[in-house]
Amino acid sequence: MTRLSLQYGAINLAQGFPDFPAPGELKRAACEAVLADHNQYAITWGTESLREGLAERLLSYNRIEADPATEITVTCGSTEAMIAAMLAHVNPGDEVIVPEPFYENYGPDTIISGATPRFVPISADALDEDALAAAFTGKTRAIVLNTPNNPTGKVFLRQELRAIADLCIDHDAIAITDEIYEHILYDGRKHVSIGSLEGMEDRTVTIGSFSKTYSVTGWRVGYAVASRALTDPIRKIHDFLTVGAPAPLQEACAAALRLPDSYYRELAASYDVKRKILASGLARAGFRCRLPGGAYYILADISGFGMDDMAFARHLVEEAGVAAVPGSSFYRDGGRDQIRFTFSKKDETLKEACRRLEALG
Numbered sequence: 001m002t003r004l005s006l007q008y009g010a011i012n013l014a015q016g017f018p019d020f021p022a023p024g025e026l027k028r029a030a031c032e033a034v035l036a037d038h039n040q041y042a043i044t045w046g047t048e049s050l051r052e053g054l055a056e057r058l059l060s061y062n063r064i065e066a067d068p069a070t071e072i073t074v075t076c077g078s079t080e081a082m083i084a085a086m087l088a089h090v091n092p093g094d095e096v097i098v099p100e101p102f103y104e105n106y107g108p109d110t111i112i113s114g115a116t117p118r119f120v121p122i123s124a125d126a127l128d129e130d131a132l133a134a135a136f137t138g139k140t141r142a143i144v145l146n147t148p149n150n151p152t153g154k155v156f157l158r159q160e161l162r163a164i165a166d167l168c169i170d171h172d173a174i175a176i177t178d179e180i181y182e183h184i185l186y187d188g189r190k191h192v193s194i195g196s197l198e199g200m201e202d203r204t205v206t207i208g209s210f211s212k213t214y215s216v217t218g219w220r221v222g223y224a225v226a227s228r229a230l231t232d233p234i235r236k237i238h239d240f241l242t243v244g245a246p247a248p249l250q251e252a253c254a255a256a257l258r259l260p261d262s263y264y265r266e267l268a269a270s271y272d273v274k275r276k277i278l279a280s281g282l283a284r285a286g287f288r289c290r291l292p293g294g295a296y297y298i299l300a301d302i303s304g305f306g307m308d309d310m311a312f313a314r315h316l317v318e319e320a321g322v323a324a325v326p327g328s329s330f331y332r333d334g335g336r337d338q339i340r341f342t343f344s345k346k347d348e349t350l351k352e353a354c355r356r357l358e359a360l361g
Contacts, residue, residue, distance in 0.1 A: 001313065005323035011353040013278075013341040014323040016150070016296065017217040020346050023263070026214055029255035033248035042247040044239050046074025046223070050250045053257035054208075054223055062182070063196035064206060070228045073235050074250060076242045078180050078209035078222035079105060081234075084241060085176050085205045085224055086113040086142075088233035094141035097132070101299070101330035101338075103150045103178065115141065119332045124152045124290070127160040136171045143173060145194060148181040151299045151330050151340040153292020155185060161194045169199050174230070180209040180222070181295040183264045186272050189293050195225070202227045205234070210253045212296070212344075213267065219249045271296055274343040274350055281354025282341070285361070296344045299327065303337040313339060320360040322353050 001014035012019075021027075045051075051068035058064045058072075066072050075081040082105060090096055092114030098106050099122035110117040120135045121128070143164065147156040156164075168175050175194050182191045195204035209222035222245075224234050275291060278298055282289050288301040302312050309326035316339075317323045327338025343350055 001317065001323045001325055004314070004317045008317050008321060010317045010321040010323045011345075011349060011356065012323045013343070013345065013350075013353055014325045016212070016342045016344050018215045018344045019349055020215065022215045023256070023259070025259065026216060026252050026256050030249055030252035033251035036251075038248045038251050040247060042074075042244050042250055044244050045235050046072065046245065047247065047250045047254065049254040050074055050257075053254045054225070057257050058206075058225060062179075062191075062193040062206065064193055064225060066225050067228070071225060071231050073224045073231060073238055074245050075222045075224060075238055076245050077211065077220040078178060078207050080220075080238065080242055081207040081209075081222045081224040082106070082144075082176065082178060083109045083112065084234050084237045085207065085226075086110065086115075088237045089174060089176075089205070089230065090115045090141050093139065095137060095139040097135050097140060097143040099132075099143075099145070100332060101149075101151055101327070101335060102144070103146055104329050106144045106146075107332065110144075117332075122149075122152075122154070124149075124154045124293075127156070127163065129163050132164065133167055136167050136173065138171075140171050140173045142176050143168065145175055145177040147177065147179060147191070148184060148292075148294025150181065150295050151297045151325075151327075153295050153297060153299070155189045155293040156192065156194075158192045161192055162197060165194055165197045165200045168203055174203045174205065175200065176205045176207065178207045180207070180212050182208065183213045183267060184271050184296055185268055185294045186275065186291070187293065191294075202229065205230055210256060213264075214253075214256050216249075219246065219253070221245050221249050221253050271343070274345070274347060277347060277350045278341060278343040278354065281350070281357060285354065285357035287357075296342055298341050298343065299330075300339050300341060301337060302327075302339050308336045309339055310336075316357075316360070320356045322356050
């Protein structure tokens with residue numbers, strides 16, 4: 001969709017990257033790191049300064065205690081962290097529970113690891129504990145979580161995560177949790193890491209990234225946090241996948257962790273404005289959608305437009321000049337009546353996109 005957006009000169013509300021600049025502090029830190037010759041390989045599992053900074057942030061924000069020397073692995077984005085965790089801990093014959101709708105990589109990552117994905121529908125409203133419990137079997141090795149969720153914006157509640165944790169404990173499974181939107185929350189919602197819950201300390205891989213929080217999606221710096229027993233094989237897989245993340249950008253990311261708490265409040269507040277701009281515009285253009293609780297996407301219902309998601313996405317980019325993602329990208333077999341928009345754009349970009357969508361009428 002990004003390629004089609006470029007082809008038709010469309011506004012790209014498909015791929016989740018900002019069209020506004022990253023914080024100046026980060027850009028200066030990156031330039032200074034390059035000029036200071038942090039240009040060779042870093043330690044495979046991450047520079048010491050970044051791992052120590054992450055340990056402090058994880059303890060204060062996520063309530064996860066992690067030894068930076070043995071329990072934090074810096075990766076080439078959260079994408080690599082996820083596949084490294086899968087390859088390290090999932091074997092052929094295993095099953096991995098993947099709640100759907102899901103970010104596109106989770107299903108393929110499971111298959112690449114030789115396991116069988118078991119897809120379980122997850123409502124944006126409430127967790128169906130019975131349906132989830134039925135998905136756990138003697139073959140279940142892991143469950144993949146994403147909170148706040150892409151594409152629904154669901155923010156898992158503590159009691160929902162507790163129920164999932166209990167199922168993991170009962171079935172001797174691990175949770176691999178993607179929390180890259182952890183600071184993008186709305187309406188007073190709070191982020192809870194399942195790895196902070198009792199009994200999950202040694203059976204959770206917590207994945208994070210600098211891409212979304214600091215608007216540097218092209219830097220490709222992420223991390224995986226887990227007990228030493230879970231981290232050791234992840235580090236081995238990571239070493240053979242990519243060797244290491246970009247050294248100067250790791251130094252800059254360490255500087256990002258020193259930003260004041262006000263940065264995160266302002267980030268969420270700015271995205272709240274963008275969320276409402278897009279939601280209002282979509283409603284005026286005839287889409288049915290709900291405000292997400294977190295992240296920066298809106299999954300809209302297109303059942304009233306008389307086209308499936310693939311045809312409608314192409315129609316939008318060609319005729320309205322707005323790119324979005326077909327909903328079926330987020331399902332094993334479904335989502336054809338949905339389409340996903342991102343609002344990680346300047347306010348004026350979103351307002352122009354809404355104007356185009358309304359004009360298409």
